[in-house]
Amino acid sequence: MSATQAASDDTLIARIAGGDRLAMQVLYGRHHIRVFRFGLRLVRDEQVAEDLISEVFLDVWRQAGKFEGRSAVSTWLLAITRFKALSVLRRRKDAELDDEAANAIEDTSDDPEVAVQKKDTSDALRKCLGQLSADHREIVDLVYYHEKSVEEVAGIIGIPENTVKTRLFYARKKLAELLKAAGIERGWP
Amino acid sequence: MMAASRKIVEQEPTEIELLLPWYAAGTLNARDARKVEEALARDPDLVQQYAVIREEYAGTIDMNESLGAPSARAMQKLFAAIDAEPARAPGSSINLGGRIAGFFSSLSPRTLAWSASLAAVVVVLQAGIITGVLMNDRGASYQTASLSTNEPITRELSAARPQRALVQFRPDARIGDITALLDKYQASIVDGAKGGMFRVQFANASMSKDDFANILSRLQNEKIVSLAVAN
Numbered sequence: 299m300s301a302t303q304a305a306s307d308d309t310l311i312a313r314i315a316g317g318d319r320l321a322m323q324v325l326y327g328r329h330h331i332r333v334f335r336f337g338l339r340l341v342r343d344e345q346v347a348e349d350l351i352s353e354v355f356l357d358v359w360r361q362a363g364k365f366e367g368r369s370a371v372s373t374w375l376l377a378i379t380r381f382k383a384l385s386v387l388r389r390r391k392d393a394e395l396d397d398e399a400a401n402a403i404e405d406t407s408d409d410p411e412v413a414v415q416k417k418d419t420s421d422a423l424r425k426c427l428g429q430l431s432a433d434h435r436e437i438v439d440l441v442y443y444h445e446k447s448v449e450e451v452a453g454i455i456g457i458p459e460n461t462v463k464t465r466l467f468y469a470r471k472k473l474a475e476l477l478k479a480a481g482i483e484r485g486w487p
Numbered sequence: 488m489m490a491a492s493r494k495i496v497e498q499e500p501t502e503i504e505l506l507l508p509w510y511a512a513g514t515l516n517a518r519d520a521r522k523v524e525e526a527l528a529r530d531p532d533l534v535q536q537y538a539v540i541r542e543e544y545a546g547t548i549d550m551n552e553s554l555g556a557p558s559a560r561a562m563q564k565l566f567a568a569i570d571a572e573p574a575r576a577p578g579s580s581i582n583l584g585g586r587i588a589g590f591f592s593s594l595s596p597r598t599l600a601w602s603a604s605l606a607a608v609v610v611v612l613q614a615g616i617i618t619g620v621l622m623n624d625r626g627a628s629y630q631t632a633s634l635s636t637n638e639p640i641t642r643e644l645s646a647a648r649p650q651r652a653l654v655q656f657r658p659d660a661r662i663g664d665i666t667a668l669l670d671k672y673q674a675s676i677v678d679g680a681k682g683g684m685f686r687v688q689f690a691n692a693s694m695s696k697d698d699f700a701n702i703l704s705r706l707q708n709e710k711i712v713s714l715a716v717a718n
Contacts, residue, residue, distance in 0.1 A: 306675035317575040319566075320685075323662040324669075324676065326562060334557040348561040356568050423546035424553075442547035447514040463505035470508070470543065486539045 303328075307371035315362035326355055329372060332444065333379050339439055340383035340432065350386065354378045369453055376444060377454045380436070387432075419482055426476035434469035441466055504536065511540045649692040650699045651677070651718040652706065653684045660711035668709060672702065686718055 307328070313321035330351055337354070338347035357378050365374060430438065440446045440454060452459045474487055503526040509515045510523040527533055656665060669675060669687070678686035689702065699717070706715040 303675075306677075309675065309677055319569065320662075321676070322569065323566075324666055326565065327662050327666040330561070331556045334561070335551050335554045338554055339551070344557075348557045349564070351557055351561050352565040352568065355565050359569050359572065419542075420546060420549065423542065424550045427543075427546060427550050438543070438547055439551065441508050441512060441514075442544045443551040445512050445514055448509060464500070466508055467500045467505055470540070473543065474539075484539045484542070486536045 308367055311358075311362050311365050311367075311371055314359060315365070322355070322359055325358070325371070329375055330355070332372070333375050336376055336439060336444065337379045337383050339435055340380065341386050346386055350379065350382055353382055357382075369450065372444070373446065373450045373454060376440070376446070380454055422477060422480050422482055423473075426473055426480065429476055430469060430472060433465065434472055437462065437466050438469050438473075503533065507533070507537055507540050508544070511537065511544050650689045650694060650702075652687050652689075652703060653714075653716050653718045654687045654706065654712060655684050655714040657711050657713045664711050668711060672706065684714070 307325065310321045310325045314325065333354055334347055334351050337350040338344060341347055341350060354375060358375070365371070369377075427435070427438065436455070437451065440451045446454065448459050448462050451462045455462070457465070471487060474484065477484060503523055506515060506519055506523050510520060515523065527537060672687075673690040674687045675690070676685045677688045689699075691698075694702070703715050703717060706712055709715075
């Protein structure tokens, strides 16, 4: 995100704090897709993820006056999304979670073995990314897709910066193991 | 070094290895980025690992982009909830101005009077200092050393003020269209809506008067804009 957009986001939040509905619409238009995708990767249910973003932005509407600008607005949004997603997940039973994991959104593609047969490494990579644990998926998404720095990820997840670095390293190692099990050797580790 | 780093991979990752994903994403600070660059220049194993990371990076973006977007239901639900919220009291936003006003209103009249006197003295002192600085250094400028004309060649270094316009959108303009329009013109709404007009600021602070007039003209011709004037 550019510095100009970050500054503009801060301006929108200040206006939202004053009850400006249009500013809310602009902020929503700018961020709702990324918030949705982050939430969807956590809860793995499109309907739930849609409900989640409504709740996230409603929180923004209510809490905008308390936003102090110590982090980027996009980081704040992801932190709220994560908190709400975890609340949803906590309400589910483990068995339900397993079922949903089995019917995960990534399951529309072939399984890793088939993907390898097709010599389609990118499909297998995508599939294996979907098989990572929730903690590993989350950190991979935050760093690679949401382009968050070490400090920002630490703030969103609520863990020390060194743990952020090592968690991503082990997420990558796990990904390499999954790919290796699917017959894809990438020369690391 | 290569053998050493391979051995380390099997045990504990090095600091540089840990930083590689952020280097790939361009979100490292300059000092750490330089450390990673130097390490990449001397360690082929690290280069190989970096190539793997770039694949993961591309794969993650690809996967997330395939997730699609939420339906309009989410937005409808949000704004229905916002409409159901109790009306916000004027001045309920906790901004800096509000905090300052709140602070002063909490002071007793006597304290306030002393504070005002002290502030007045500070302002007079500050004005004196600023005037002194301006008298000694009349404007930020530089002078070339290579030319020997009678008049020095100088250029003002004052920052250009970003151009602003007052824009009124058509009543049927959709928020997605407004957002796209702002992106197209690299502009952001900085104030509004007073009398239905929004104050819009353009990111390009160095555009000429002609460029700005041209942008205003193009803006005025946009389907969703009913009025665009310089501010």
